Amino acid sequence: MSKVHVETRINGERMEFLCEPQQSMLDVLRDNLRLTGTKEGCATGDCGACSVLLDGRLVCSCLMLAVESGGHELTTIEGVARGDELHPIQRKFLEHAALQCGICTPGFIVAAKALLDENPNPTEEEIRFYLAGNLCRCTGYDKIIRAVQDAAKTLRGEAA
Amino acid sequence: MQSFAYAAPETVKQALDVLAEHQSAGRRVQVMAGGTDLLVQMRTLDGSPRTIVDIKKLAETNRLDVGASEIYIGAAIPGAELSASKPLAVCLPGLVEAMDLIGSTQIQGRASLGGNLCNASPAGDTIPALVADAGVCVIATPGGQRELPVEQFVVGVGKNALKPGEFLLGIKFKRPAARTGDAYLRFIPRTEMDIAVAGAGVSVTLDAKGVCTAARVAIGAVAPTVILVPGAAKALIGSSLDDKALDAAGAACSAAASPISDKRGTADYRRKVVAVLCKRATKIAAERAKETR
């Protein structure tokens, strides 16, 4: 099988990789680039565990061919923290105990970042519908929603 | 034996050439826009090698025009972009809602109107709205272009009217007349992330007194293809969309439906619910018609 050479940017870093034309972005992130923070829960776009940002837009990396990333910019969970500092969303997930097993957490945090980047002050309903593509089986979503609300507050510069 | 390949042409001609080459060589080729259906199908149904032609880099498939007389939506534009377009939301809010109902926020980042139409699922959410809004497919052909009304584009379960070597460039609409409104509703057991159990797209035009002068009603997930229901339109036209007219339109939808029972719902349930959706969607479309001038 002839492999394709792809040049892209991931988490601000220029990256090159060889992949098979039919390989998903998720498989390349996890197997080729060993960026395993992005999780696979279904590989059919139904759970959101593989959420990444493509040029700032939220997508499922399992529903994107790796070759399509050529010339684009990807952000994965590994790129959410601000260097040595956790992103406020990550901090709030910890403070609110918004994770139990933690497998869905990277996807939720990437999706929540996309939400708050485009809507700094979402209602509870807006948060719930925006995150409806991210499945969590442990928490019943309650603490996740509260963490996102609190993170939004912090990002708006209001006293949390 | 053929192996997988990926092509991302930058002009319509290049795209047509790739399709033509493969066709003449008898090699498998498949056009991809957002890929949210294609990749799932490759993973779960048929993973056999093919050349994937990505049409996201073409100007014609990315153009969004909301003109004074005509609206054009490029086939590869992702839902997230359509939802962000204010002018489109003013002219065809029902269509935008239908697109927005497809999958999650993540899916909206990739999935396209053209892809949803070409995939030709009986339950495709945009198709009833496209039919109700009298959308016309603009198709790239080796000879140039041809046009086809959406209701004639879908010919069977997963089957569309594209001939080998052709692909969908976009969909165009006449700009809706004054006091015209559209709406699409579907039923799913959850609030998100499901495939429609039944769907109804409605477009109505009212006169100054609120009497319905024109209507198109299309229903989805209740037959092998989305179907236009003239009987439902007939029931609405000439009425002031009172309950009697709405009931008659709903009944026409139930009568026109030929649903199956499967994991997503029973035939009997689909037939009943499609009437409810028709009535509810018509009310929303009527409200919108009153607002537009």
Added chain:
Amino acid sequence: MSEAQDFKYIGRRVVRPDGVDKVTGRANFGADFALPGMLYGKVLRSPHAHARVKKIDVSAAAAMEGVYAIVTGADFPKVGSEEITGGEGAGDFADLATNVMARDKVVYHGHALAAVAAKSNAIVDAALSAIKVEYEVLKPVLDLDTAMADGAPLVNDKLFTAGLKEKPTRPSNVAAYMEFKRGDIDKGFAEAEVVVEGTFRTPTVHQGYIEPHACVATINQGGQATIWCCTQGHFDVRSMTCKVLNLNVADVRVIPSEIGGGFGGKTTIYLEPVAVMLSKKAGRPVKMTMTRDEVFRASGPASATKCTVKIGAKKDGTITSMHAWLAYEAGAYKGSSMAPGAMCIFAPYNVPNFLIQGYDVLVNKPKVAAYRAPGAPQSMYACESVLDDLARQLKMDPLDLRLKNAVSEGSVAAYGPKFNAIGFKQCLEAAKKHPNYKLKLGPNEGRGIAAGFWFNAGMQSSAEVHINENGTVTVVEGSPDIGGSRASMALMASEELGVPYENVRVLVADTESAGYNNVTGGSRVTFATGMAVIQASRDIIAQCKQRAAATWGIEADMVDWKDGQAIPKPGVNADVKPLTLAQIAANAGRTGGPLLGRASLNARGPGPGFSINMADVRVDPETGKVDVLRFTAIQDAGRAIHPSYVEGQMQGGAAQGLGWALNEEYVYDANGVLQNAGFLDYRMPVASDLPMIDTQIIEVPNPNHPYGVRGVGEVPIVAPLAAAANAVRDATGIRIHDLPLSPPRVLAALEARKG
């Protein structure tokens, strides 16, 4: 153990020690591990629900470039029949072995019958499709009624019903019968002034953990194997894998990864022995990961059930008699959760006469596994629904009806023993006072309440506490952290030792680095492993007193331990300064060597858990869609070590229970082929389906735990099924007996009433 314990650390909502790695993507889960030269393995699964395997031809696949190994049932040792003395549903090792890899017969759609290891997933898939299998397709048995009928086709023609008074003469799909009784139910029903009865069905449902099963295995020529996997119990993975492959326990090391949810579904094995066998043949490490489709088809869901419950009572609500007839699908191998379902169904209530009859029934579906309070949600759904109807007939508040018959300390539980301190009445009283119970409802809205119960488990745990040279603490234990237990362990260690929480770190160690621990299951970890951590910490304190005594030249019994330091008891004349843990640790070398505390135990008296749930719903009369408007969970936690994670258990259980009640179900076609093996059509609740879930923690301390802890993980999923169903009954006036209360079913009931 008094309520008035005042704690410095217990009850604080601290950040979990493993938190940062889990919000940054650093934490390694089952599928995240890789080894150099690693191959990818995948299983070939049966397309039939029931068939004899006549021939498997792997020659074409074996000839493929990049294929390193292929295994079939023929490669696996024969395993003799031996009961797995886990708990309910544990079954038999012989069945476990054939479930892992079929021999001559496949007994459900998705049953493993071969596996391939190759250089890439693409090659693996190609090789799998090149394996030719000849089947003789047999008639499948797909539901309880068919399976229990005379002359039903047999899933296993060598199976005879156990537990019957007279020995059965013919094989049957009924694997076991169980009976619990007290008094005389006929007499009890004769005394009753009102009798209510109903037959209820629940569908096959899946735990729905987001992380698919995954492992990496490697074995050398000496038969020494290492397995990295996501599991609720790595010691059980070791013992089960050794039994299935006939390996020596001393030669197998199992290293648990972080685990992405289990809910009981990761207390057994599927891939591990296959990966080891492939590695043996290939001479390379092999990684296996289930697809979501495989998880649904081939891991262990929870039993579908049919339960008939009959309850008789006096006009004042006093229950005089209860009868339950319970049938549970086990899947294709014996061992459903029928027994605990039968034992807990009437546990919350005092009743002079009852009879509980349970049947464990084989069908051609995957062998069920434990699912959060295994067996309880199904049977208690039936009981709590009938109680709701009874309350209506008596025109009595459903909480009052339950209060009138509720068990309390000293009551004899329906499953036998006397209850010690329990919090059922406290939960009921709290529900009556709860503001949500007084809220007014609108049209098409309804409110339902239901009770939940689970035994909770104790079992074996061990822990070590290491004091580092600067007085910081490392806790080493062997219970995989599935929901924040590291935080609870650290809190308990800091409470005992009097050191800051931030100075305590917790390691979940592998089978060769930690003492033996039973599974993370039965809501036992905070209780049992927590108790081991407390005892190991007390071991450290005893040692510290001796080191201090030695330093001061006084007797150890003259030393006290307070706020993280050794202090001389009053009356010690020498003027000695208190020694902090850090000071003692720094001097450890001079006073006898490193400080290492140890404890291992078999925990007694986990303390049963009770709950009351309240659901408010709205039903769309035109579509039959049920929306959950409000949900309130009240539960006795004994003592909440980390309240946020206790609330999290209550909220998560509520969400799972609501999914079970409203939309989740396995849909099979007539041939037993699963139609909805994916998250798209197996409809678990998404964020927009649910409201915030209100919680109220009741604390009636468990006398058997130093801090009063009782398990909290399983109780939360028990009550939501009936709470939701009773709310729909309240909103519509119609009792729908079968779950899920999906829109087509609810609309059909509404239409039927219209006639």
Added chain:
Amino acid sequence: MAKVLFADHLMQYTAGTRELELDGARFRDLVAQLETRFPGISEILIGKVAVAIDGDIIHDPFLEPVGPDSEVYFLHRIEGG
């Protein structure tokens, strides 16, 4: 004398006996006496079932102390999810 009780499904091993009184300081003493009355039963009672001593359920009991008025209840093992 400790009171020993059996869940219904275990009475098949005790010739239908539900309840009896036995002397013994530890659980194992009781089992030893039961074995003499019901040969073969210890194999089932040790390792295969759980027991509740004065209401507290315990798996794999053996050396657990038993008081003179303790209630010892043999029942099915519960593990959980």
